[in-house]
Amino acid sequence: MIKSLEYIENNKQRFLDELFDLLRIPSVSADSKFKNDVRKAAEFIKQKFDESGVDSSEICETAGHPIVYAEKIIDPSLPTILVYGHYDVQPADPYDLWDSPPFEPVIKDDRIFARGACDDKGQFYMHIKSFESMAATGELACNVKFMIEGEEEVGSDNLGLFVQKNKEKLKADVILISDTSILSNEHPSVTVGLRGLSYLEIEVTGPNRDLHSGVYGGAVGNPLNTLCDMISSLIDENGRVTIPGFYDKVEELSDEERAEMAKAPFDLDEYKKDLGIEAIKGEAGYSTIERTGIRPTLDVNGIWGGYTGEGAKTVLPSKGYAKISARLVPNQDSKEITKLIIDHMQKIAPKHVKVKVTPHHGGEAAVIPTDSQGYIAAVKAFEEAWGKTPIPTRDGGSIPIVALFQKELGLNSVLLGFGLDEDAIHSPNESYGTFNFYKGIETITWFHKFFAEKEN
Amino acid sequence: MIKSLEYIENNKQRFLDELFDLLRIPSVSADSKFKNDVRKAAEFIKQKFDESGVDSSEICETAGHPIVYAEKIIDPSLPTILVYGHYDVQPADPYDLWDSPPFEPVIKDDRIFARGACDDKGQFYMHIKSFESMAATGELACNVKFMIEGEEEVGSDNLGLFVQKNKEKLKADVILISDTSILSNEHPSVTVGLRGLSYLEIEVTGPNRDLHSGVYGGAVGNPLNTLCDMISSLIDENGRVTIPGFYDKVEELSDEERAEMAKAPFDLDEYKKDLGIEAIKGEAGYSTIERTGIRPTLDVNGIWGGYTGEGAKTVLPSKGYAKISARLVPNQDSKEITKLIIDHMQKIAPKHVKVKVTPHHGGEAAVIPTDSQGYIAAVKAFEEAWGKTPIPTRDGGSIPIVALFQKELGLNSVLLGFGLDEDAIHSPNESYGTFNFYKGIETITWFHKFFAEKEN
Numbered sequence: 001m002i003k004s005l006e007y008i009e010n011n012k013q014r015f016l017d018e019l020f021d022l023l024r025i026p027s028v029s030a031d032s033k034f035k036n037d038v039r040k041a042a043e044f045i046k047q048k049f050d051e052s053g054v055d056s057s058e059i060c061e062t063a064g065h066p067i068v069y070a071e072k073i074i075d076p077s078l079p080t081i082l083v084y085g086h087y088d089v090q091p092a093d094p095y096d097l098w099d100s101p102p103f104e105p106v107i108k109d110d111r112i113f114a115r116g117a118c119d120d121k122g123q124f125y126m127h128i129k130s131f132e133s134m135a136a137t138g139e140l141a142c143n144v145k146f147m148i149e150g151e152e153e154v155g156s157d158n159l160g161l162f163v164q165k166n167k168e169k170l171k172a173d174v175i176l177i178s179d180t181s182i183l184s185n186e187h188p189s190v191t192v193g194l195r196g197l198s199y200l201e202i203e204v205t206g207p208n209r210d211l212h213s214g215v216y217g218g219a220v221g222n223p224l225n226t227l228c229d230m231i232s233s234l235i236d237e238n239g240r241v242t243i244p245g246f247y248d249k250v251e252e253l254s255d256e257e258r259a260e261m262a263k264a265p266f267d268l269d270e271y272k273k274d275l276g277i278e279a280i281k282g283e284a285g286y287s288t289i290e291r292t293g294i295r296p297t298l299d300v301n302g303i304w305g306g307y308t309g310e311g312a313k314t315v316l317p318s319k320g321y322a323k324i325s326a327r328l329v330p331n332q333d334s335k336e337i338t339k340l341i342i343d344h345m346q347k348i349a350p351k352h353v354k355v356k357v358t359p360h361h362g363g364e365a366a367v368i369p370t371d372s373q374g375y376i377a378a379v380k381a382f383e384e385a386w387g388k389t390p391i392p393t394r395d396g397g398s399i400p401i402v403a404l405f406q407k408e409l410g411l412n413s414v415l416l417g418f419g420l421d422e423d424a425i426h427s428p429n430e431s432y433g434t435f436n437f438y439k440g441i442e443t444i445t446w447f448h449k450f451f452a453e454k455e456n
Numbered sequence: 457m458i459k460s461l462e463y464i465e466n467n468k469q470r471f472l473d474e475l476f477d478l479l480r481i482p483s484v485s486a487d488s489k490f491k492n493d494v495r496k497a498a499e500f501i502k503q504k505f506d507e508s509g510v511d512s513s514e515i516c517e518t519a520g521h522p523i524v525y526a527e528k529i530i531d532p533s534l535p536t537i538l539v540y541g542h543y544d545v546q547p548a549d550p551y552d553l554w555d556s557p558p559f560e561p562v563i564k565d566d567r568i569f570a571r572g573a574c575d576d577k578g579q580f581y582m583h584i585k586s587f588e589s590m591a592a593t594g595e596l597a598c599n600v601k602f603m604i605e606g607e608e609e610v611g612s613d614n615l616g617l618f619v620q621k622n623k624e625k626l627k628a629d630v631i632l633i634s635d636t637s638i639l640s641n642e643h644p645s646v647t648v649g650l651r652g653l654s655y656l657e658i659e660v661t662g663p664n665r666d667l668h669s670g671v672y673g674g675a676v677g678n679p680l681n682t683l684c685d686m687i688s689s690l691i692d693e694n695g696r697v698t699i700p701g702f703y704d705k706v707e708e709l710s711d712e713e714r715a716e717m718a719k720a721p722f723d724l725d726e727y728k729k730d731l732g733i734e735a736i737k738g739e740a741g742y743s744t745i746e747r748t749g750i751r752p753t754l755d756v757n758g759i760w761g762g763y764t765g766e767g768a769k770t771v772l773p774s775k776g777y778a779k780i781s782a783r784l785v786p787n788q789d790s791k792e793i794t795k796l797i798i799d800h801m802q803k804i805a806p807k808h809v810k811v812k813v814t815p816h817h818g819g820e821a822a823v824i825p826t827d828s829q830g831y832i833a834a835v836k837a838f839e840e841a842w843g844k845t846p847i848p849t850r851d852g853g854s855i856p857i858v859a860l861f862q863k864e865l866g867l868n869s870v871l872l873g874f875g876l877d878e879d880a881i882h883s884p885n886e887s888y889g890t891f892n893f894y895k896g897i898e899t900i901t902w903f904h905k906f907f908a909e910k911e912n
Contacts, residue, residue, distance in 0.1 A: 218783065
């Protein structure tokens with residue numbers, strides 16, 4: 001891979017410039033007013049595939065945002081890597097908390113600041129540049145297929161159907177995804193577990209109109225107070241979710257497995273200092289790494305209702321809203337949990353309000369076997385590029401398509417992510433280290449080599 | 457008063473046209489972007505005073521929005537009525553719930569629809585038109601002073617200082633205010649009690665930035681969940697506020713007094729049907745009329761935090777906010793209660809968040825003596841204009857300046873309001889009946905006559 005690495009070194013600035021062009025396109029999938037920008041991003045990626053030396057590329061329409069597909073088959077007898085990524089990004093608001101505009105990327109302290117810098121534009125784009133480097137230097141070791149979708153941040157609703165309809169086209173030996181983090185640049189790691197997701201929106205309606213809180217307050221149930229009561233009741237004093245059946249299928253790890261997890265480097269004081277908090281909070285009886293790795297949880301992601309402007313308004317509002325989501329662990333079925341939550345919310349709704357619960361999207365948890373060929377190639381690639389053996393970790397986040405690929409294509413995924421906690425994905429001032437961007441391209445390139453060796 | 461009533465009848469359309477001009481000015485005191493409109497409203501009112509026959513009028517500057525003052529002294533030996541009103545209005549949002557734009561008044565089903573139609577532009581303007589009618593026909597029976605402020609909806613912060621500084625100028629025998637409601641057009645009433653107010657904004661801060669709920673959820677305290685916990689804990693299962701000391705000074709009414717209150721016409725089924733609710737909710741052991749009249753309460757007026765846009769965002773937000781207010785009854789001191797709430801919120805704040813509580817504005821509860829000359833004149837005025845004896849009621853709303861006037865000027869207020877519940881003040885589609893507008897002008901005119909008779 002010497003020539004490829006040289007090629008990468010010689011084209012560093014251009015690789016970054018191209019990523020910047022992609023980051024400038026506000027491809028926010030959740031908000032329909034960015035619909036044209038999402039398509040613009042898809043077209044940009046197709047063009048970059050064409051310039052990088054693929055055999056063919058196409059924009060595949062779906063009922064929602066399109067999927068960009070490309071491939072290069074150098075030899076049908078060689079193993080095939082299917083790269084998955086997503087070109088859509090989270091909404092960037094609140095805009096006023098960004099130090100620089102979210103869609104005008106800048107470099108500061110060796111970090112790229114922009115919405116999508118890490119999640120996932122900066123990460124999937126490494127694969128295109130690694131591929132270009134190997135293709136240009138004749139060092140491609142595997143066949144490569146790319147499937148870059150535009151709906152990951154809204155639940156990948158149309159990816160399942162696309163995968164089902166294109167099983168032949170997507171045939172491969174492994175799925176390779178860079179959409180996760182490493183523990184730190186000193187402690188590189190590979191994710192071997194992901195949590196699932198159940199996401200719902202709750203609408204609580206009290207009176208049929210906003211009321212004067214002086215005239216009606218105390219006599220008419222306030223939907224905001226009631227929404228708080230309902231949400232508050234969902235987690236008990238031990239940090240456990242109170243929804244009946246919620247933990248029924250959660251697997252308890254053995255003492256040995258927990259001891260293994262406890263070996264991951266973790267400094268609670270550093271953690272609290274980084275987040276600016278005086279105390280952590282979570283389920284009693286579990287460590288922070290366990291709480292985010294192997295335990296399900298429930299969070300309010302948004303809440304609103306009544307008067308939220310400047311000053312004071314004495315209103316007893318008609319409606320209150322919240323978005324809540326549960327992170328799930330292997331064996332918990334997201335559809336089942338979603339139903340449990342909906343039923344429970346209806347059950348605890350007091351008579352003085354009407355409660356409507358709408359599911360947004362869900363996804364299943366996944367575990368990656370550490371004895372798989374892909375995982376072993378990932379370990380070797382890290383050892384070569386970073387000079388260190390990566391630590392296997394279980395992440396709190398969800399990439400629902402990992403479970404989908406296992407089910408529909410019978411393929412394991414390798415989660416070769418290079419993000420860091422400090423990247424602040426989904427937050428204002430999202431960033432991605434330039435070190436991680438270039439080191440990621442190098443690691444991916446080594447992965448191709450080791451995956452080819454292992455297969456043959 | 458025959459000539460005055462004739463004059464009113466002959467100028468009905470013009471009176472309404474003038475009110476419409478005033479309603480077109482969006483004098484929202486809470487929102488600084490309407491600052492110029494608030495001043496425009498003050499100037500409009502001064503001009504109308506000048507046209508109505510006052511001796512003098514002026515726009516009095518304050519640290520905030522100005523106060524419009526006008527007077528006509530026909531004979532220093534006659535009694536003097538000081539009319540109080542406010543020309544500022546509540547914010548009109550949510551705009552999309554209005555059937556017609558809030559600052560483009562329209563008549564529909566004999567009702568004036570506009571922000572401020574009832575609260576308080578439609579009501580205080582009746583006094584200017586009643587005055588004009590009496591002045592034009594030589595039937596003025598009392599001296600009249602007007603003090604129309606522009607900060608009632610934001611706590612009348614600068615009125616206290618104005619009153620203190622102008623005690624001589626404001627010397628009068630009674631304060632007359634139309635900023636309350638009657639039970640119904642079939643059951644006219646006069647308010648003899650008002651609740652006080654304590655209004656606060658709460659900011660709960662968890663981590664120092666928005667986090668990915670997958671990566672941190674379950675391990676880091678979520679400020680929105682915590683805000684819900686804190687709010688939920690403020691009211692117990694009996695509907696009682698749990699803040700220590702909150703009820704300490706609340707006066708319990710005697711069985712006789714409660715029996716008297718229970719005589720007011722009230723139909724629970726009608727009440728629920730009107731509000732579109734299946735059940736009411738309030739403090740155990742008290743009736744709806746008691747809950748809104750003689751009992752203090754606590755409501756969330758607004759709540760917000762996290763992602764509130766379209767679709768789903770898996771964020772564990774840094775901050776959550778709520779506006780809460782307590783309605784107070786006589787003897788409860790609003791400053792004292794505000795401090796109790798602030799202290800309590802700090803006390804119950806868990807270690808994983810920081811809590812900041814900012815008081816907005818407060819006001820004291822008030823009771824109007826039914827044996828006062830002003831109250832007796834109000835009863836006679838209703839009997840003359842409506843053919844019915846009004847029912848004395850205790851209202852849930854707050855007019856903090858009533859307590860202020862008692863303290864600073866030693867004057868009782870008469871609450872000669874003509875609103876109805878269906879006017880939906882503070883809500884979208886606020887309205888005011890044209891019947892109530894004209895009948896109010898007539899009642900006010902009779903009040904002047906009876907107040908003059910009584911005094912002499």
